[in-house]
Amino acid sequence: MQSYQEMSREELLKEKTALEAAYRKYAKSGLKLDMSRGKPSAEQLDLSMEMMNVLNSNTDLSCEDGTDCRNYGVLDGIQEAKVLLGDMIECHPDNIIIYGNSSLNIMYDTVSRSMTHGVMGNTPWCKLDKVKFLCPVPGYDRHFSITEYFGIEMINVPMLSTGPDMDIVEDLVSKDEAIKAIWCVPKYSNPQGITYSDETVRRFARLKPAARDFRIYWDNAYGVHHLYDIDQDNLVEILAECKRAGNPDMVYKFCSTSKISFPGSGVAAIAASANNLVEIRKQLQIATIGHDKVNQLRHVRFFKDIYGMTEHMRKHADILRPKFEMIIETFERELEGKGAGTWIAPKGGYFIAFEALEGCAKSIVAKAKKAGVTMTPAGAPYPYGKDPTDSTIRIAPTYPTLDDLKIATDIFVICVKLVTIEKVLESKSAS
Ligand code: PMP
Numbered sequence: 001m002q003s004y005q006e007m008s009r010e011e012l013l014k015e016k017t018a019l020e021a022a023y024r025k026y027a028k029s030g031l032k033l034d035m036s037r038g039k040p041s042a043e044q045l046d047l048s049m050e051m052m053n054v055l056n057s058n059t060d061l062s063c064e065d066g067t068d069c070r071n072y073g074v075l076d077g078i079q080e081a082k083v084l085l086g087d088m089i090e091c092h093p094d095n096i097i098i099y100g101n102s103s104l105n106i107m108y109d110t111v112s113r114s115m116t117h118g119v120m121g122n123t124p125w126c127k128l129d130k131v132k133f134l135c136p137v138p139g140y141d142r143h144f145s146i147t148e149y150f151g152i153e154m155i156n157v158p159m160l161s162t163g164p165d166m167d168i169v170e171d172l173v174s175k176d177e178a179i180k181a182i183w184c185v186p187k188y189s190n191p192q193g194i195t196y197s198d199e200t201v202r203r204f205a206r207l208k209p210a211a212r213d214f215r216i217y218w219d220n221a222y223g224v225h226h227l228y229d230i231d232q233d234n235l236v237e238i239l240a241e242c243k244r245a246g247n248p249d250m251v252y253k254f255c256s257t258s259k260i261s262f263p264g265s266g267v268a269a270i271a272a273s274a275n276n277l278v279e280i281r282k283q284l285q286i287a288t289i290g291h292d293k294v295n296q297l298r299h300v301r302f303f304k305d306i307y308g309m310t311e312h313m314r315k316h317a318d319i320l321r322p323k324f325e326m327i328i329e330t331f332e333r334e335l336e337g338k339g340a341g342t343w344i345a346p347k348g349g350y351f352i353a354f355e356a357l358e359g360c361a362k363s364i365v366a367k368a369k370k371a372g373v374t375m376t377p378a379g380a381p382y383p384y385g386k387d388p389t390d391s392t393i394r395i396a397p398t399y400p401t402l403d404d405l406k407i408a409t410d411i412f413v414i415c416v417k418l419v420t421i422e423k424v425l426e427s428k429s430a431s
Helices: 009-028 042-046 049-053 081-089 103-119 141-149 166-175 198-205 239-242 272-288 292-305 307-337 361-370 401-431
Strands: 033-035 097-099 132-137 153-160 179-184 213-221 251-256 268-271 341-345 352-356 372-376 393-396
Touching: 009 042, 009 132, 009 268, 033 097, 042 307, 081 097, 081 268, 081 292, 097 272, 097 292, 103 251, 103 268, 132 141, 132 166, 141 153, 153 166, 153 239, 153 292, 153 352, 166 179, 166 198, 166 341, 166 361, 198 239, 213 239, 239 251, 268 352, 272 401, 307 341, 307 352, 307 401, 341 372, 352 401, 372 393, 372 401
Parallel strands: 033 372, 132 153, 132 179, 179 213, 213 251
Antiparallel strands: 097 268, 251 268, 341 352, 352 393
């Protein structure tokens, strides 16, 4: 197949005319499609409806150890929930504190505590002239919103196919005491679907940061969110690896059941070393008398154990796989070899990242919007919303129906082609 760069001006103009006709047809049809946020579809949410039946007014709400879940108490979360979430993220229940309904909220709280009270006896960050976080890019916009909110400077670190560029990470953290943390989505990353390689995780665990209070914010949001039964990515468990490397306190691991049960009504947790947990509990016992144990119990009674959860995730995968595969197949059929951008076919998670030609992302997203397809704003996967090359577009295939997604993908591809052709024509007339 000939790329747009190889095509003559005449050929490009002809293709452009045909694409514009197709675009106009879609634009006139008054579509309203949303590929912007990583939300499960209603069909996925239906998978967890039985959870509403596991507890009722006749149910015994006592835990295995006799704790009455209807009452105050148990700051860390009920033991059976710790076991379930521990199995989910491959950590011992003793290393876990169960929080409320949102892992993002735990991350916010963790940054907030470090700001006001410092990390394990070190100077509170608010008393320092400068605090910096490393931000692998593209990344999760809400991570960057937290750091921006606290006035923390964000430094971009490029993502490679193996995870963040560890040469850069090692170099920066070893030199600069103001760098206090790095945001990581290590499995099926948001938005590229990349899983960090074994070597990347091992290098993380062996970092030698200049800051004694440096922490890895390991957001394992998509740990069990595989699309395939056999062809799955594996991630080395970071807590054990840090311990092995003599850095047991260097990591906070976050997780939730948001995209397993109900987003916003799931169960979230942090896993960390015993030393870190002692410090976290000191704050937690002031902040709350305990989180929602009834919801914890509901989750445990519904999933029963990790095998139940794995079975449940297979049902999610059956719904999601056709959506991801349709998009990747469309890209391969329509865009492969055209020189219009690149993408990675993820094996799990919630997103596909499309890398357009430099300077094209904003125009593609704007064009799609005019034809009725809402995408995540270009730039969102970067700190301060600024994509230095204006090239990354995050695609969220999960929420729309497959039929709607097909139309949205067709429109997206037309927009990619049109904007790329315009760019190539521009550069041809400039040269
Ligand atoms: N981390 C990542 C990487 C996410 O993509 C999301 C959801 N979009 C969250 C955290 C939010 O999780 P929660 O609902 O547990 O706050």
